[in-house]
Amino acid sequence: MIERPEPHILVVTLNRPDRRNALNTQMGLDMVELFGALYVDQEDVRCIVLTGSGSKAFCAGGDLKQRNNMTDESWQSQHAVFEKMTMALMDCPVPIIAAVNGAAFGGGFEMALSADFIYAARSARFAQTETRLGIMPGAGGTQNLPRACGVRRAKEIIFTAEQFTAEQALEWGIVNKLCDDERLMDEALATARQIAANAPIAVRQAKKSIGMATQTDLKTGYAYEIEAYNRMVPTEDRMEGVRAFNEKRDPNFKGR
Numbered sequence: 001m002i003e004r005p006e007p008h009i010l011v012v013t014l015n016r017p018d019r020r021n022a023l024n025t026q027m028g029l030d031m032v033e034l035f036g037a038l039y040v041d042q043e044d045v046r047c048i049v050l051t052g053s054g055s056k057a058f059c060a061g062g063d064l065k066q067r068n069n070m071t072d073e074s075w076q077s078q079h080a081v082f083e084k085m086t087m088a089l090m091d092c093p094v095p096i097i098a099a100v101n102g103a104a105f106g107g108g109f110e111m112a113l114s115a116d117f118i119y120a121a122r123s124a125r126f127a128q129t130e131t132r133l134g135i136m137p138g139a140g141g142t143q144n145l146p147r148a149c150g151v152r153r154a155k156e157i158i159f160t161a162e163q164f165t166a167e168q169a170l171e172w173g174i175v176n177k178l179c180d181d182e183r184l185m186d187e188a189l190a191t192a193r194q195i196a197a198n199a200p201i202a203v204r205q206a207k208k209s210i211g212m213a214t215q216t217d218l219k220t221g222y223a224y225e226i227e228a229y230n231r232m233v234p235t236e237d238r239m240e241g242v243r244a245f246n247e248k249r250d251p252n253f254k255g256r
């Protein structure tokens, strides 16, 4: 489900509450289509909040009913869809906040990890359950989790498949903020609003540049940052930001 509750903000809700928003092939295809389109044209979207329908789950991971007795071939082709989805999330030029309500298990946890950062309801629970199911994380979990909480904690989480609380997730650096359950969306939207008020090209370029920080050495990353920076120099928004400061008013950014 896609909503635009206010200008520049998109709320994407995983919407299969009776299946705890488990990820089936169709949901994967929908996500590929949505985030693929946003890669090409962000329109006026400046921040995305990704959440789950209902209070029980953000996403219960891969749909284990659909996967029951799947042939190797079907499993592989479904996984290819999930790989595309993961890439589309990670490549999304617009910041994504995952607002985790309830369980984020398996592929659901990985989906949240593919966002830029996570806000969690106090009652949220996390687990990388795959090894208990005879599989392993395949939607970026072995890559994004160690980057979030360090290699040793990630190993413990993935090898044991044990669930953990939102408070532990906060302590381990996986989650940026804990919110009272009923305040989760308000808090995620408040942050989305702050992001959306900033210069969109600047935010997008910063996101790209931060993406390089974990992928390359410092000097190569810094060279990339300078290139990303130079993209903003000829923008109207650069002029507007400094002008607004001098005129003691809020800037009005246009994304050009």
Ligand code: COA
Pocket (backbone or CB within 6 Å): 018, 019, 020, 022, 023, 056, 057, 059, 060, 061, 062, 063, 064, 065, 066, 103, 105, 106, 107, 129, 130, 133
């Ligand atoms: N795939 C398909 N259906 C799922 C599902 C999944 N991953 N997770 C939950 N469901 C279904 C249940 O089978 C149940 O359906 P039913 O009413 O037909 O039996 C319904 O959703 C509600 O699930 P239930 O377990 O009763 O809800 P809960 O709120 O008590 O617990 C979870 C929610 C997510 C903690 C629990 O369902 C769970 O552990 N699911 C498996 C998660 C997992 O390991 N995912 C990794 C997949 S790679």
